[in-house]
Amino acid sequence: MPSSPSEPLPMSSTQPAPAPAPNADGNPIRDAIAEAIKEHKVILFMKGTPDAPACGFSARTVAALQSLDAPFAAVDVLPDPRIRQELSALSDWPTIPQLFVDGELIGGCDIVIEMFESGELAQALL
Amino acid sequence: MPSAQDIKQRIEAAIEGAHADVEDYTGGGDHFRASVTAPAFAGLTRIQQHRLVYAVFGTEIGGAIHALALKTDAPSQIPTN
Numbered sequence: 001m002p003s004s005p006s007e008p009l010p011m012s013s014t015q016p017a018p019a020p021a022p023n024a025d026g027n028p029i030r031d032a033i034a035e036a037i038k039e040h041k042v043i044l045f046m047k048g049t050p051d052a053p054a055c056g057f058s059a060r061t062v063a064a065l066q067s068l069d070a071p072f073a074a075v076d077v078l079p080d081p082r083i084r085q086e087l088s089a090l091s092d093w094p095t096i097p098q099l100f101v102d103g104e105l106i107g108g109c110d111i112v113i114e115m116f117e118s119g120e121l122a123q124a125l126l
Numbered sequence: 127m128p129s130a131q132d133i134k135q136r137i138e139a140a141i142e143g144a145h146a147d148v149e150d151y152t153g154g155g156d157h158f159r160a161s162v163t164a165p166a167f168a169g170l171t172r173i174q175q176h177r178l179v180y181a182v183f184g185t186e187i188g189g190a191i192h193a194l195a196l197k198t199d200a201p202s203q204i205p206t207n
Contacts, residue, residue, distance in 0.1 A: 057195075094185075095180075106173075107172060111176065114197070
């Protein structure tokens with residue numbers, strides 16, 4: 001099997017980027033996603049970027065995180081449809097955005113906003 | 127194109143004892159908001175509760191159904207006041 005270097009995820013980050021993951025066999029996109037989730041305490045997979053969200057659900061989720069002054073990494077799923085496919089396969093969650101904290105899926109927009117309003121989000125991000 | 131009533135019936139048929147209120151909030155038949163209570167949600171995390179509802183629709187979520195905003199509760203979690 002030809003080994004091509006895995007393409008970097010389209011990330012914008014308020015944290016330093018992790019070193020590129022070694023190219024494991026088979027599924028470089030899924031591996032890159034799993035690596036990014038592992039490397040960042042708080043990481044949001046979204047449509048667009050935090051500065052220019054391309055969907056209202058992503059925009060609301062970003063706004064909740066920003067209002068808590070929580071540093072987070074963000075991955076734009078739009079440039080390559082495979083990112084979304086592989087992310088949803090990995091997380092068993094069908095929609096975007098998806099927020100991960102400490103490697104765990106916290107939820108999409110609805111859960112994040114509910115947790116923001118109840119104060120649970122601030123607790124989870126500590 | 128599903129209606130809010132279709133979405134409601136499918137959720138209530140698939141999850142035992144579920145009660146769903148569904149709103150088509152754009153009127154376009156592809157963006158819905160649902161509030162679902164079901165005894166089956168008891169003891170589950172929100173993630174697990176939402177997954178149960180998403181599972182009713184499979185790949186239609188993100189396809190024909192562009193958005194299904196969810197609020198889920200087990201019946202005992204509903205505030206009484």
